[in-house]
Amino acid sequence: xxxxxxxxxxxxxxxxxxxxxxxxxxxxxxxxxxxxxxxxxxxxxxxxxxxxxxxxxxxxxxxxxxxxxxxxxxxxxxxxxxxxxxxxxxxxxxxxxxxxxxxxxxxxxxxxxxxxxxxxxxxxxxxxxxxxxxxxxxxxxxxxxxxxxxxxxxxxxxxxxxxxxxxxxxxxxxxxxxxxxxxxxxxxxxxxxxxxxxxxxxxxxxxxxxxxxxxxxxxxxxxxxxxxxxxxxxxxxxxxxxxxxxxxxxxxxxxxxxxxxxxxxxxxxxxxxxxxxxxxxxxxxxxxxxxxxxxxxxxxxxxxxxxxxxxxxxxxxxxxxxxxxxxxxxxxxxxxxxxxxxxxxxxxxxxxxxxxxxxxxxxx
Amino acid sequence: xxxxxxxxxxxxxxxxxxxxxxxxxxxxxxxxxxxxxxxxxxxxxxxxxxxxxxxxxxxxxxxxxxxxxxxxxxxxxxxxxxxxxxxxxxxxxxxxxxxxxxxxxxxxxxxxxxxxxxxxxxxxxxxxxxxxxxxxxxxxxxxxxxxxxxxxxxxxxxxxxxxxxxxxxxxxxxxxxxxxxxxxxxxxxxxxxxxxxxxxxxxxxxxxxxxxxxxxxxxxxxxxxxxxxxxxxxxxxxxxxxxxxxxxxxxxxxxxxxxxxxxxxxxxxxxxxxxxxxxxxxxxxxxxxxxxxxxxxxxxxxxxxxxxxxxxxxxxxxxxxxxxxxxxxxxxxxxxxxxxxxxxxxxxxxxxxxxxxxxxxxxxxxxxxxxxxxxxxxxxxxxxxxxxxxxxxxxxxxxxxxxxxxxxxxxxxxxxxxxxxxxxxxxxxxxxxxxxxxxxxxxx
Numbered sequence: 066x067x068x069x070x071x072x073x074x075x076x077x078x079x080x081x082x083x084x085x086x087x088x089x090x091x092x093x094x095x096x097x098x099x100x101x102x103x104x105x106x107x108x109x110x111x112x113x114x115x116x117x118x119x120x121x122x123x124x125x126x127x128x129x130x131x132x133x134x135x136x137x138x139x140x141x142x143x144x145x146x147x148x149x150x151x152x153x154x155x156x157x158x159x160x161x162x163x164x165x166x167x168x169x170x171x172x173x174x175x176x177x178x179x180x181x182x183x184x185x186x187x188x189x190x191x192x193x194x195x196x197x198x199x200x201x202x203x204x205x206x207x208x209x210x211x212x213x214x215x216x217x218x219x220x221x222x223x224x225x226x227x228x229x230x231x232x233x234x235x236x237x238x239x240x241x242x243x244x245x246x247x248x249x250x251x252x253x254x255x256x257x258x259x260x261x262x263x264x265x266x267x268x269x270x271x272x273x274x275x276x277x278x279x280x281x282x283x284x285x286x287x288x289x290x291x292x293x294x295x296x297x298x299x300x301x302x303x304x305x306x307x308x309x310x311x312x313x314x315x316x317x318x319x320x321x322x323x324x325x326x327x328x329x330x331x332x333x334x335x336x337x338x339x340x341x342x343x344x345x346x347x348x349x350x351x352x353x354x355x356x357x358x359x360x361x362x363x364x365x366x367x368x369x370x371x372x373x374x375x376x377x378x379x380x381x382x383x384x385x386x387x388x389x390x391x392x393x394x395x396x397x398x399x400x401x402x403x404x405x406x407x408x409x410x411x412x413x414x415x416x417x418x419x420x421x422x423x424x425x426x427x428x429x
Numbered sequence: 430x431x432x433x434x435x436x437x438x439x440x441x442x443x444x445x446x447x448x449x450x451x452x453x454x455x456x457x458x459x460x461x462x463x464x465x466x467x468x469x470x471x472x473x474x475x476x477x478x479x480x481x482x483x484x485x486x487x488x489x490x491x492x493x494x495x496x497x498x499x500x501x502x503x504x505x506x507x508x509x510x511x512x513x514x515x516x517x518x519x520x521x522x523x524x525x526x527x528x529x530x531x532x533x534x535x536x537x538x539x540x541x542x543x544x545x546x547x548x549x550x551x552x553x554x555x556x557x558x559x560x561x562x563x564x565x566x567x568x569x570x571x572x573x574x575x576x577x578x579x580x581x582x583x584x585x586x587x588x589x590x591x592x593x594x595x596x597x598x599x600x601x602x603x604x605x606x607x608x609x610x611x612x613x614x615x616x617x618x619x620x621x622x623x624x625x626x627x628x629x630x631x632x633x634x635x636x637x638x639x640x641x642x643x644x645x646x647x648x649x650x651x652x653x654x655x656x657x658x659x660x661x662x663x664x665x666x667x668x669x670x671x672x673x674x675x676x677x678x679x680x681x682x683x684x685x686x687x688x689x690x691x692x693x694x695x696x697x698x699x700x701x702x703x704x705x706x707x708x709x710x711x712x713x714x715x716x717x718x719x720x721x722x723x724x725x726x727x728x729x730x731x732x733x734x735x736x737x738x739x740x741x742x743x744x745x746x747x748x749x750x751x752x753x754x755x756x757x758x759x760x761x762x763x764x765x766x767x768x769x770x771x772x773x774x775x776x777x778x779x780x781x782x783x784x785x786x787x788x789x790x791x792x793x794x795x796x797x798x799x800x801x802x803x804x805x806x807x808x809x810x811x812x813x814x815x816x817x818x819x820x821x822x823x824x825x826x827x828x829x830x831x832x833x834x835x836x837x838x839x840x841x842x843x844x845x846x847x848x849x850x851x852x853x854x855x856x857x858x859x860x861x862x863x864x865x866x867x868x869x870x871x872x873x
Binding site for chain 1: 850
């Protein structure tokens, strides 16, 4: 029903907001010692370029979805291209699920078993994915309306303890680009990769406006910067590096005397968790859509139950945090593939499609 | 058997049936009807006045009856529905002509009064009533433009009722209109005595927790909805306008708001939104903070809460649920009870029960405050059916909060949001933007 393109743009922003503030800062702190903005800038530029290529490619084929586009180049080709995507998103869900449950136990549910939290998270994701994309898009808008205010409130207040000297040196004299191939840096690309893949699968009822998407993308830039620079300015690189969740620690240092609550972390964390739940739902839906195209005979609901149960079982089987870290390292090739190669292929197929149609019109 | 006997046999068990002979011009005419619906003496007088200045000699019975009413076939099946509707049947036995006449009716409807379930502060205060013709008259006065259309349908086989479909031709979404019309035509044989049956006929989900219709007693609200491109449904003997489709913003918007200055209008609407949030979230928040995550609270506050709960023997979840159920009981009882007894319940519930429960250490002081606030807040939204919805949602949040604490509260909110996102009313999503009809620049 949405013709203006707001729903898709809000969904895109919300999904990324759910990811940025949790794992990203600590990954970047391990990857870089100085000049973090260079790392953020490069990854952000890549992200914006990939997003633009992807959307442009989609627009040229006049709203076909990604699966159909890849299929137009051959069924085998489509399988080859989409299986890695499927695997990547499966692992992305598992990592998100597991990491966020660990974090929630850490912050305020110390006595609740991990499986119970994971069950809740994946249960809600299941519910959302089951309802379909149109419902999720509307839910996304409502969640954005409800939770944007607490997030902005906390972000403004978290400047309380900053020390601007930590900003220096802005650039290191011996700055090299070696960090680009460091595994930690490549792991940090988690937040940039794949959060926009779902745009290629949206039903026709949800319109995508490239302009609004790019505006949404622009809105994310300050968020990327804040997520890294707030902890950096509060603690300094040496300390921030040691925390598993630097952003949450930063907000924990904020003290507001007039508030009912002792820790405003809870507002921040919960608001972002709402967004993260939506991300989980969207990613589960992406997996469902891909599976549905591969095996169209089985009804949606059974596929979804199998997928959810499978993902839950795998995420339960992960023994500890270290293993999770290793897992993130292993899927670097897949991540780079989804991040850069898939948009590029989409762009190329779209461009060829456009060329073909324009030639066809010239002939006639 | 003659018609007279057959009718007498048909209406054998009806004491209010009458069949009297009167003289109109030179003819002897039988007058048939129901005493409870027709004012007989007045009707006779009116008929005689009408006929007195007609030309006697040339007029045939058929022509005479045609002047007075509508000719019908002198058959039992044709006459009975007319009699049931409250019309008067004139039958001239010699020529066998029969006509259905609009009589002077007995007054069986109340006159237009002020609304019972919705209060207006700065607005017109005449309300719809049971008689559907009057309702449409009131609505026409509110909506005086030429584009208002009224369609009528007879629904139900055994107890037919008239159902009116009202819309503004230039505003309404034609797809929505067509789908509603098709649904009504399809289900014309179904009885429609109450809203659930109407929902069934229109193919609404009977298990939805959200109101599939918006109901209003106020003509100005119905007129406003028409201007927004919605469809208004009216059933005879039902004093509410049923507005299709219903939206989330219907919870917060009222036509009367426009009678305030603009900033106040927005502030009042904001207040209603906050009220809805408080009503759903606060009880869950209490449970989460008291039983699972007390460390979130400021230390002094946590201590004072712990202090007030010191002697309460059971967990916060049970405590909250207990008092909530008592509150629901009070609410339900005060709706059912006659107005003279209602205040007693309020007093007993509020003062005696509340005070005693705290003194007996059954519930904490804070909980009384929380739940009183919740109950008040849930009534700030527009429309009683919407406040019922809010009352249901808070239980989801309480249960999840009791298990997962603050995370459960959030999960509950997300689940409720997802639920809202999934619901549609007549194919229009419940969460669609306020600008339902782009043609209307003042959607509010």
